[in-house]
Amino acid sequence: MSVTNREKQMAEAEELLADGQQRRGFAKGLFFGQYLNERLQPYPDLAADQPARSLVADLKKFCKEQIDAAKIDRDAEIPDHVVHGLGRLGVLGACLPKSVGGLEFSQTAYCQLMEVLGGHCGSTALFVNAHHSIGPRALVLFGTPDQQQKYLPKLCSGEWLSAFALTEPEAGSDAANVQTLAMPSPDGKGFILNGQKRWITNGGIASALTVMARTPVANSNETKITAFIVTPDMPGFEVVEKRMPKCGVRGTATSRLAFHDMFVPKENVLGKVGKGLRIALTVLDFGRTTFGASCTGAAKFCVAKATEHANRRVQFGDKLGTFELVKDKLAYMAAGAFAMESVTYQTAALIDSGEDDYMLETAMLKVFSTDVLWRIINDTFQIYGGKAYFADEPYERMLRDGRINQIGEGANDVLRVFSSLVGLREVGLELKGVLDALMSPIGNLGKIGGFASRRIGSMLSSPEVVVRSTELQDDATRLGRLVGQVGSNVERLLRKYQEDVLDRQYQLGRVSDSATELYVSACVINRLDGLVRNSHADESEKLAALRLGRYYLKTAARRVHRNLADMWDNDDEDTTRVANAVLVDPTAGFAVGTSGHGATGHSPAGQKSDGHGAGGHGASGHGNHGGH
Numbered sequence: 224m225s226v227t228n229r230e231k232q233m234a235e236a237e238e239l240l241a242d243g244q245q246r247r248g249f250a251k252g253l254f255f256g257q258y259l260n261e262r263l264q265p266y267p268d269l270a271a272d273q274p275a276r277s278l279v280a281d282l283k284k285f286c287k288e289q290i291d292a293a294k295i296d297r298d299a300e301i302p303d304h305v306v307h308g309l310g311r312l313g314v315l316g317a318c319l320p321k322s323v324g325g326l327e328f329s330q331t332a333y334c335q336l337m338e339v340l341g342g343h344c345g346s347t348a349l350f351v352n353a354h355h356s357i358g359p360r361a362l363v364l365f366g367t368p369d370q371q372q373k374y375l376p377k378l379c380s381g382e383w384l385s386a387f388a389l390t391e392p393e394a395g396s397d398a399a400n401v402q403t404l405a406m407p408s409p410d411g412k413g414f415i416l417n418g419q420k421r422w423i424t425n426g427g428i429a430s431a432l433t434v435m436a437r438t439p440v441a442n443s444n445e446t447k448i449t450a451f452i453v454t455p456d457m458p459g460f461e462v463v464e465k466r467m468p469k470c471g472v473r474g475t476a477t478s479r480l481a482f483h484d485m486f487v488p489k490e491n492v493l494g495k496v497g498k499g500l501r502i503a504l505t506v507l508d509f510g511r512t513t514f515g516a517s518c519t520g521a522a523k524f525c526v527a528k529a530t531e532h533a534n535r536r537v538q539f540g541d542k543l544g545t546f547e548l549v550k551d552k553l554a555y556m557a558a559g560a561f562a563m564e565s566v567t568y569q570t571a572a573l574i575d576s577g578e579d580d581y582m583l584e585t586a587m588l589k590v591f592s593t594d595v596l597w598r599i600i601n602d603t604f605q606i607y608g609g610k611a612y613f614a615d616e617p618y619e620r621m622l623r624d625g626r627i628n629q630i631g632e633g634a635n636d637v638l639r640v641f642s643s644l645v646g647l648r649e650v651g652l653e654l655k656g657v658l659d660a661l662m663s664p665i666g667n668l669g670k671i672g673g674f675a676s677r678r679i680g681s682m683l684s685s686p687e688v689v690v691r692s693t694e695l696q697d698d699a700t701r702l703g704r705l706v707g708q709v710g711s712n713v714e715r716l717l718r719k720y721q722e723d724v725l726d727r728q729y730q731l732g733r734v735s736d737s738a739t740e741l742y743v744s745a746c747v748i749n750r751l752d753g754l755v756r757n758s759h760a761d762e763s764e765k766l767a768a769l770r771l772g773r774y775y776l777k778t779a780a781r782r783v784h785r786n787l788a789d790m791w792d793n794d795d796e797d798t799t800r801v802a803n804a805v806l807v808d809p810t811a812g813f814a815v816g817t818s819g820h821g822a823t824g825h826s827p828a829g830q831k832s833d834g835h836g837a838g839g840h841g842a843s844g845h846g847n848h849g850g851h
C-alpha cells in the first residue's frame with residue numbers, strides 16, 4: 224500500500240477509533256495477553272426471557288406453515304403474506320421502542336428470532352436483518368424524536384420497509400470511498416444528492432433508506448460522509464434495477480439505485496453532518512451480531528440433517544456414520560455450531576450490558592460464524608453426496624445462500640485485517656509510549672515500571688481465567704496459558720515489524736485468527752461454567768455441552784498453536800513471489816491448451832481457446848480478451 228494511502232487509512236481509522244469508547248474491552252485485552260474476566264458478561268439465560276420464548280415458538284410455527292424457502296428461492300421473491308405475517312408477529316420491529324409499536328427486545332432476544340429464521344430460510348433472514356438491524360436501528364440510535372416518530376411506527380409494522388445504502392461501484396470494502404455527493408442547496412434548506420448505489424438489499428422496495436453521501440466540510444476542500452434519510456418519492460430518486468439476478472438469497476430484492484439532483488431536506492440528515500461513517504459502522508455492529516444468530520440456526524439445521532443421513536445411509540455394508548472421515552466432519556460441525564451459538568449470545572449479552580466497546584467482538588463473531596457455517600454446509604453437502612446436489616434437497620440452496628455471509632457487511636478478510644489492526648494499535652501505542660519513555664526516563668519511570676512489571680508478570684505466569692466450577696479448572700488454565708502465548712507473540716511481531724506490521728497481512732491474518740479463537744473459547748468456557756453450576760440444568764444436557772465445548776476448546780488451541788508456529792516459520796515470501804508472478808501472467812506454467820470456463824462459456828462464436836498457445840485464455844475466465 225502506498226504511504227499516502229496508508230496515512231489516509233490510518234487517519235480515518237484513528238478518527239473512528241478515537242471517537243468513541245476508551246475503555247479496553249475483552250477482545251482488545253487478548254492482544255495484550257490479558258484475560259479481562261470482569262469484562263465478560265455472565266452467559267445469558269435464554270430460557271428466562273418469557274416474551275422471547277413465546278415469540279420464538281410463534282415464529283417457528285409461522286416458518287413451518289407460511290415460509291416456503293424453496294419456493295422463495297425459485298420465485299426470487301418473498302411473498303407479501305410472509306412480510307405482513309412477520310410484521311404482525313412483531314419480528315420486523317422486535318428491538319424498536321414500545322412507543323413506536325416495537326417489542327423493545329434485547330439483542331439477545333432478537334438473536335433468538337434471527338436464529339429461527341436463519342435455520343429456515345436464508346432469504347427471509349437476510350431480508351429481516353437488512354430491514355430491522357441496519358435500517359431502523361440507525362434511526363433509533365441516531366434519529367431525532369421527529370424522525371423516529373415519522374418513520375419508526377410504519378417500519379415496525381412492516382407497512383414500510385427499509386434499506387441501508389452504503390455500497391457503490393468505487394466503495395465496497397473501502398466504505399470510506401463513497402462518491403455520492405451531497406451539496407448544500409443554494410436556499411440552505413437541504414442538500415442536493417448525485418450519485419449511485421449498488422447491491423442494496425430492499426433498495427427498490429423500501430419506503431425509507433439510509434443513504435451515505437459526501438458533504439463538504441466548511442472552510443476546507445475536504446468532504447466527509449453524512450447519513451441521509453431518503454424516501455423514493457423524492458424527485459431524482461431512480462431505481463435502476465429493482466431485483467438483480469443473483470447466486471443465492473434470491474428472495475431478497477438487491478437493487479441498483481441512482482440519485483439525480485435529488486433534493487433532501489436538512490431535517491433528513493441522520494445524526495451529525497460528517498459523522499455518517501461512524502453511523503454506518505455502529506449499525507453494522509448490530510447487523511454482524513445477527514449474522515452470528517442466523518448462521519447458528521443454519522448450522523444447527525445442518526448438524527441435525529447430516530447426522531440423520533449418516534445414521535441412515537448404508538455403503539460398503541455400514542452406515543456412513545461408522546466411517547472416521549465422516550465422524551471427523553460430524554464432530555467439527557457439532558462443536559462448531561456449539562461455539563457459534565456461544566459466541567453469538569455472549570456477544571449479544573455484551574451489547575445488552577450497555578458497554579460501548581464491542582466493535583472487535585462483533586467483527587470476530589461475524590468472521591467466525593460465517594466461515595464455520597460455510598465449512599459446515601460444505602461438510603453436510605459431502606456427507607449427503609450426490610443427493611445434496613439436487614434441488615429437491617435444501618443443501619444446494621443453502622450453499623448458495625451461505626456464500627454471501629462471508630462477503631456482506633464487511634468481507635471476512637477485511638474484517639480480519641481490521642480486528643488485528645485495532646488490537647495491535649492498542650498494544651503498539653503502549654509499546655511506543657514505553658519506548659518514548661525509555662528515551663527520556665526522567666518523569667516517565669511510572670510508565671516504564673508499569674510496563675516492565677506487567678511484562679515480567681506475564682513471563683512468569685499466564686493470565687487467570689476465572690471459572691467457578693472445579694471440573695473446568697484444567698481447561699481454564701490451558702486457555703490462560705494460550706492467551707499469554709498469543710500476547711507474547713503479538714509483542715514480538717510488533718517489535719520485529721514496528722509500523723510495517725500494518726502491511727503484513729499474512730501475519731495480521733494469523734493474529735486475528737488466533738485472537739478470534741481465543742475470544743470464542745472464552746465464550747465457550749464462560750457458558751460451560753454457568754451451565755455446570757446451574758443446579759436446574761438437565762444432567763445429560765450438561766454432559767453433552769461439556770463434550771462439545773471441551774472438544775471445541777481443544778481443537779481451537781491446536782489451531783492457535785499452528786498459527787503461532789506459522790508466524791515464525793512460514794512460506795510468506797514464496798507466497799508473495801508466486802502471487803506476484805500470477806498477477807503478471809496467470810497462464811504461465813500451465814500445460815498447453817489448458818482451458819477453463821471462460822473458453823467455452825464466454826468466448827464469442829468461432830473463437831477457440833485451443834491454439835492460443837500456452838495456457839489459453841480460459842484460465843483467466845474471460846475467453847474473449849487479448850484482442851484475438
Ligand SMILES: Cc1cc2nc3c(=O)[nH]c(=O)nc-3n(C[C@H](O)[C@H](O)[C@H](O)COP(=O)(O)OP(=O)(O)OC[C@H]3O[C@@H](n4cnc5c(N)ncnc54)[C@H](O)[C@@H]3O)c2cc1C
Nearest residue numbers: 387388389390395396397422423424630631632633634636
Ligand atoms: C446479496 C448482497 C446484498 C448486499 N446488500 C447490501 C446492502 O443492503 N447495503 C449495502 O450498502 N451494501 C450491500 N452489499 C454490498 C456488500 O456490503 C459488499 O459486497 C461488501 O462490502 C464487499 O464489497 P465488494 O463486494 O465491492 O468487494 P471488494 O471491496 O471489491 O473486495 C473483494 C475482495 O477483495 C478482498 N479485499 C478487499 N479489500 C481488502 C483488503 N484491504 N485486504 C485484504 N483483502 C481485501 C476481500 O477478499 C474481498 O472479499 C450487498 C452485497 C450483496 C452481494
